[in-house]
Amino acid sequence: MSWTLALPELVLACSGLVLLLAGVIPKQETFFPITMGAIGALLVTAVLVLGQGEGTALGGHYVADAFSGFMKILALGAAALGLLLSIDFNEKEGLGRFEFPVLVLFASLGAMVMISANDLMALYLGLELLSLPLYVIAAFNRDNARSSEAGLKYFVLGALASGLLLYGTTLVYGFAGTTNFDRLADAFSAAQGVSAGVIVGVVFVIAGLAFKVSAVPFHMWTPDVYEGAPTPVTAYFASAPKVAAIALLTRVLLGPFGDLAAQWQQVILLISFGSMILGSFAAIGQINLKRLMAYSSIGHVGYALMGLAVGSDTGLRGLLFYMAIYVFMNVGAFAVLVAMRRQGRAVEQVEDLAGLARTDLGMALWMAAFMFSMAGIPPLAGFFSKLYVFLAAVQGGFWTLAVVGVLTSVVSAYYYLRVVKVMFFDQPAGALDRAPASLTIVMAGTGLFTLLFGLFPAPLLAAAQAAAAALLG
Amino acid sequence: MIAALAFYLFAAILIASAVMVVTARNPVHSVLFLILAFFNAAALFLIAGAEFLAMTLVIVYVGAVAVLFLFVVMMLDIDFARLREGFQRYAPVGAVIGGILFLELLLVVGSWSFADQAEDLRLAPITGDVTNAQALGRVIYTDYVYLFQTAGLILLVAMIGAIVLTHRQRPGTRRQNIAAQVNRSGSVLLEKVPSGAGIATLGIRRPPEPEAEKPKVTHEAGHGHGGHH
Numbered sequence: 020m021s022w023t024l025a026l027p028e029l030v031l032a033c034s035g036l037v038l039l040l041a042g043v044i045p046k047q048e049t050f051f052p053i054t055m056g057a058i059g060a061l062l063v064t065a066v067l068v069l070g071q072g073e074g075t076a077l078g079g080h081y082v083a084d085a086f087s088g089f090m091k092i093l094a095l096g097a098a099a100l101g102l103l104l105s106i107d108f109n110e111k112e113g114l115g116r117f118e119f120p121v122l123v124l125f126a127s128l129g130a131m132v133m134i135s136a137n138d139l140m141a142l143y144l145g146l147e148l149l150s151l152p153l154y155v156i157a158a159f160n161r162d163n164a165r166s167s168e169a170g171l172k173y174f175v176l177g178a179l180a181s182g183l184l185l186y187g188t189t190l191v192y193g194f195a196g197t198t199n200f201d202r203l204a205d206a207f208s209a210a211q212g213v214s215a216g217v218i219v220g221v222v223f224v225i226a227g228l229a230f231k232v233s234a235v236p237f238h239m240w241t242p243d244v245y246e247g248a249p250t251p252v253t254a255y256f257a258s259a260p261k262v263a264a265i266a267l268l269t270r271v272l273l274g275p276f277g278d279l280a281a282q283w284q285q286v287i288l289l290i291s292f293g294s295m296i297l298g299s300f301a302a303i304g305q306i307n308l309k310r311l312m313a314y315s316s317i318g319h320v321g322y323a324l325m326g327l328a329v330g331s332d333t334g335l336r337g338l339l340f341y342m343a344i345y346v347f348m349n350v351g352a353f354a355v356l357v358a359m360r361r362q363g364r365a366v367e368q369v370e371d372l373a374g375l376a377r378t379d380l381g382m383a384l385w386m387a388a389f390m391f392s393m394a395g396i397p398p399l400a401g402f403f404s405k406l407y408v409f410l411a412a413v414q415g416g417f418w419t420l421a422v423v424g425v426l427t428s429v430v431s432a433y434y435y436l437r438v439v440k441v442m443f444f445d446q447p448a449g450a451l452d453r454a455p456a457s458l459t460i461v462m463a464g465t466g467l468f469t470l471l472f473g474l475f476p477a478p479l480l481a482a483a484q485a486a487a488a489a490l491l492g
Numbered sequence: 493m494i495a496a497l498a499f500y501l502f503a504a505i506l507i508a509s510a511v512m513v514v515t516a517r518n519p520v521h522s523v524l525f526l527i528l529a530f531f532n533a534a535a536l537f538l539i540a541g542a543e544f545l546a547m548t549l550v551i552v553y554v555g556a557v558a559v560l561f562l563f564v565v566m567m568l569d570i571d572f573a574r575l576r577e578g579f580q581r582y583a584p585v586g587a588v589i590g591g592i593l594f595l596e597l598l599l600v601v602g603s604w605s606f607a608d609q610a611e612d613l614r615l616a617p618i619t620g621d622v623t624n625a626q627a628l629g630r631v632i633y634t635d636y637v638y639l640f641q642t643a644g645l646i647l648l649v650a651m652i653g654a655i656v657l658t659h660r661q662r663p664g665t666r667r668q669n670i671a672a673q674v675n676r677s678g679s680v681l682l683e684k685v686p687s688g689a690g691i692a693t694l695g696i697r698r699p700p701e702p703e704a705e706k707p708k709v710t711h712e713a714g715h716g717h718g719g720h721h
Contacts, residue, residue, distance in 0.1 A: 140639050209608050215599055219600055
């Protein structure tokens with residue numbers, strides 16, 4: 020058995036156990052060293068993923084290819100950045116407990132299991148390993164009613180989504196007699212019509228995964244959970260789990276269910292339309308930045324899924340490219356949100372940013388860069404990501420999709436630019452506290468990426484191309 | 493024939509008790525009906541030849557989960573009458589949705605077809621004349637070790653989560669300090685006992701009792717404090 024192929028997962032799992040032990044034994048609180056250890060473990064795992072071979076292993080439940088490598092690096096990077104954001108915030112809010120980095124680490128392991136899943140059972144277990152820590156860290160500020168509510172709401176709805184997913188899985192298994200992706204592909208490729216039951220099963224699987232990426236119509240939980248959870252947790256929610264769930268959705272739909280494309284394509288189209296439209300219109304009235312970012316993330320998922328709806332080589336490349344850029348600009352914007360404190364108290368309304376340009380020009384400039392980029396204004400990174408999915412939609416003949424995408428991004432530009440306007444042209448609402456060094460580093464790093472990406476898009480584009488090619492074969 | 497009769501008997505009791513779980517007024521009765529439902533489901537598994545699943549269902553669900561349910565129902569002060577308040581109002585909506593789902597299920601099952609290769613694609617079919625437990629034991633740590641270990645990690649995360657969300661360190665709680673207990677002097681005595689010597693001849697040695705306590709106990713007993721609560 021070639022278990023060495025799964026070395027990154029094994030290393031991450033073992034380091035999670037070691038960190039848990041190391042955090043429990045000392046008498047004093049060990050939040051900072053354990054967080055640093057977790058970030059180190061995530062980075063080591065990312066390096067191992069880079070050097071990983073290709074193929075299937077562990078009884079055919081695990082697959083490694085260029086696609087899984089690309090998505091895993093994204094998920095691990097997002098988790099490491101999320102932990103970096105949490106260091107200062109958690110200590111100031113009294114949430115500095117060592118279980119936090121350990122839970123994030125196990126969630127990242129779940130994301131990796133999902134991305135590498137080659138079996139419906141591995142898919143489900145990865146999804147649960149990702150979700151369970153997320154429920155806990157959403158409620159991590161347990162004395163805060165909103166945080167507890169966020170955790171409970173996420174848990175109940177997540178359990179429902181898992182139930183849908185499992186039900187769909189049983190229907191598919193009942194048809195094919197197997198849960199392995201390669202064999203499922205064989206079963207579906209046979210020249211015979213599949214019954215309605217299998218289609219229902221596939222749609223249920225899509226519904227369960229669409230819940231995790233918070234695509235319309237399974238988005239209801241997103242604003243409440245994003246608002247209630249501690250801000251660094253929200254930053255993590257909006258990045259790594261979405262990458263993992265999008266990766267899984269892509270692999271499942273294009274792999275085993277590839278021959279049923281005519282059946283699922285309309286579902287994905289509908290989800291994409293709904294997410295883009297809701298994401299742009301519902302965010303207009305938001306005054307809470309975290310809720311605004313929640314609707315924004317729904318919209319971004321809509322754009323990304325556009326690439327999957329097209330289903331072509333270029334569409335898939337656009338999707339991967341979109342997710343990569345989205346993760347970085349999203350973490351950057353959340354770094355600003357995490358840094359928003361006035362007299363030691365965390366604030367999260369749009370008005371709290373008023374006149375930021377006069378009190379802290381650096382932070383205002385970075386935030387402006389992220390907002391312009393999310394709105395898709397050239398020459399920032401967000402423009403290129405939208406460009407490539409729209410391009411794929413046009414090339415694939417999905418004109419309505421492309422037109423709706425352009426129109427909704429114009430609408431969404433309103434609320435992104437409103438944030439910029441509030442920062443630069445409104446009367447100052449009092450200075451914010453100085454951002455700690457860790458947040459400034461994250462802001463500057465992701466900000467430079469967003470600003471300068473247009474100069475060097477080739478490496479990322481090539482990586483996305485290779486990943487897409489690996490999946491479509 | 494007998495198997496079919498047994499199936500319909502157990503299935504009918506299962507459905508009836510499932511309905512009673514939802515409709516029973518007393519929550520304790522609900523839990524008891526749930527246990528009955530579990531037993532019948534286990535019997536159905538037995539008829540299907542899945543004896544391992546049947547036993548697990550009884551041990552895990554009846555033995556642990558249902559008992560936990562009973563604990564929760566009895567310990568928490570939940571006003572079940574209030575929880576049911578909207579029942580009449582929402583019942584039609586629920587019935588419509590349930591009816592649609594039921595029709596869909598009929599549609600799905602009615603037009604069901606298996607893939608041509610489903611027979612060959614079957615995962616880990618039981619080969620030869622082995623019991624369920626043996627067949628499971630052959631694959632669960634070999635072919636399915638990845639899934640097994642991942643499931644283990646999920647349970648670990650659940651444990652960490654439960655501790656993180658509920659464990660509090662209150663000031664002033666007393667903890668057992670085993671090292672100090674063992675190390676205290678004068679309380680433990682090792683003595684060489686000659687074989688054959690009874691307790692009566694040796695006499696029982698006890699550590700010296702604190703002097704002050706004895707009169708106090710008799711004094712309090714005189715007041716008749718005991719048995720008041």
